[in-house]
Amino acid sequence: MGRLEGKTAAITGAGGGIGKAAAELFAAEGAVVVVLETDEKPGRSVADSINDSGGRALFIQTDISDEKSVIAAFSVIEESLGRLDVLYNNASVFLGGSDASVTKLSTTVWHKILSVNLNGLFYCCKYGIPLLINSGGGAVINTSSSAGVIGIPKCDAYTATKGATISLTKSMAVEYGPHNVRVNCIAPAAIATPMVLESNFKDPEFDEQRFLATTPLRKWGQPEDIAGIALFLASDEASYLNGAVIVADGGITVV
Numbered sequence: 001m002g003r004l005e006g007k008t009a010a011i012t013g014a015g016g017g018i019g020k021a022a023a024e025l026f027a028a029e030g031a032v033v034v035v036l037e038t039d040e041k042p043g044r045s046v047a048d049s050i051n052d053s054g055g056r057a058l059f060i061q062t063d064i065s066d067e068k069s070v071i072a073a074f075s076v077i078e079e080s081l082g083r084l085d086v087l088y089n090n091a092s093v094f095l096g097g098s099d100a101s102v103t104k105l106s107t108t109v110w111h112k113i114l115s116v117n118l119n120g121l122f123y124c125c126k127y128g129i130p131l132l133i134n135s136g137g138g139a140v141i142n143t144s145s146s147a148g149v150i151g152i153p154k155c156d157a158y159t160a161t162k163g164a165t166i167s168l169t170k171s172m173a174v175e176y177g178p179h180n181v182r183v184n185c186i187a188p189a190a191i192a193t194p195m196v197l198e199s200n201f202k203d204p205e206f207d208e209q210r211f212l213a214t215t216p217l218r219k220w221g222q223p224e225d226i227a228g229i230a231l232f233l234a235s236d237e238a239s240y241l242n243g244a245v246i247v248a249d250g251g252i253t254v255v
C-alpha cells in the first residue's frame with residue numbers, strides 16, 4: 001500500500017522542477033494528484049504522464065496570483081473529487097535579474113513577486129484549507145527558502161516573501177491545529193531546477209566551483225530530494241509534526 005493511499009493532494013507549480021517531482025512521487029504513492037499550474041503545456045503533460053502510467057491526476061490551469069483562478073480551481077476539486085487531504089504550496093517566482101536590493105528594486109517587480117509568492121500562498125490557503133477541514137483534516141506544506149532563513153542579498157522581494165512564508169506557517173499551525181490540519185514548511189536551497197538556472201547561472205558573478213566548495217554536501221540537490229521530504233510531511237508518518245520548518249539545503253545555511 002502506498003504512503004498516500006486514499007489521499008487527494010493539490011500541488012501548485014507542479015508543471016516543473018520540485019512540484020513535478022512531487023506530483024510524480026505522490027501519485028506513485030497512491031495519491032490522486034491535482035496539478036495546479038499556470039503554464040498549460042507542462043502542467044497538462046505532468047498530469048497526462050501520471051495517468052498514462054497508471055496513477056490518477058487532474059490538471060487545472062491555475063494562476064495562484066489571481067484570486068478568481070484559485071477560487072475556480074478549488075471549486076473544481078470540491079465538485080469533481082469531493083475531498084482534499086494535502087495542499088502543497090510549492091509555486092513561486094524568483095525573477096532573477098529583476099529582483100534586487102530594496103534601493104534598486106522597482107516597485108512593479110516588488111508587487112509582481114509578492115503577488116505570486118505571498119498573495120498566491122494566501123489565496124491557496126484561504127480557499128484550500130476549508131476543503132482540508134471538511135475532509136476531517138490534512139496537511140499543508142509551504143515552501144520557503146534559504147532566503148527566508150539567512151540574509152541573501154540582491155533578491156529582497158523574494159526574500160521578504162520567503163520570510164513571511166515561515167511566519168505564516170507558524171501562525172496557521174497554531175490556528176488550524178485544532179482542526180487536525182498540520183502546517184509545515186520546507187526551506188530548500190541549491191536544488192537543480194529551472195529556478196536555479198535562472199537565479200544563479202544568469203548572475204555573471206556566480207562561480208559554480210566556489211559555490212559547490214562551500215556547500216557541505218559538495219553537490220546540487222535534486223527535485224526528488226525535496227519531493228521526498230514533502231511526501232513525508234504529507235503522509236501520516238508526520239502526524240505529530242506541526243509548525244516545523246525543514247531546512248533542506250545540503251547544509252548551506254549552517255556553514
Ligand SMILES: NC(=O)c1ccc[n+]([C@@H]2O[C@H](COP(=O)([O-])OP(=O)(O)OC[C@H]3O[C@@H](n4cnc5c(N)ncnc54)[C@H](O)[C@@H]3O)[C@@H](O)[C@H]2O)c1
Nearest residue numbers: 013016017018038063064091092145188189190191193195
Ligand atoms: N530550486 C531551488 O534551489 C529552490 C531554492 C529555494 C526555494 N525554492 C522554492 O521551491 C519552490 C519550487 O521551486 P523550483 O525550483 O521547482 O521552481 P521552478 O521555477 O523550477 O518551478 C516553479 C513552477 O511554478 C509555476 N508557477 C510560477 N508562477 C505560478 C503561478 N502564478 N501560478 C501557478 N504556478 C506558477 C511555474 O510555471 C513552474 O512550473 C519555489 O517555491 C521556490 O521558491 C527552490
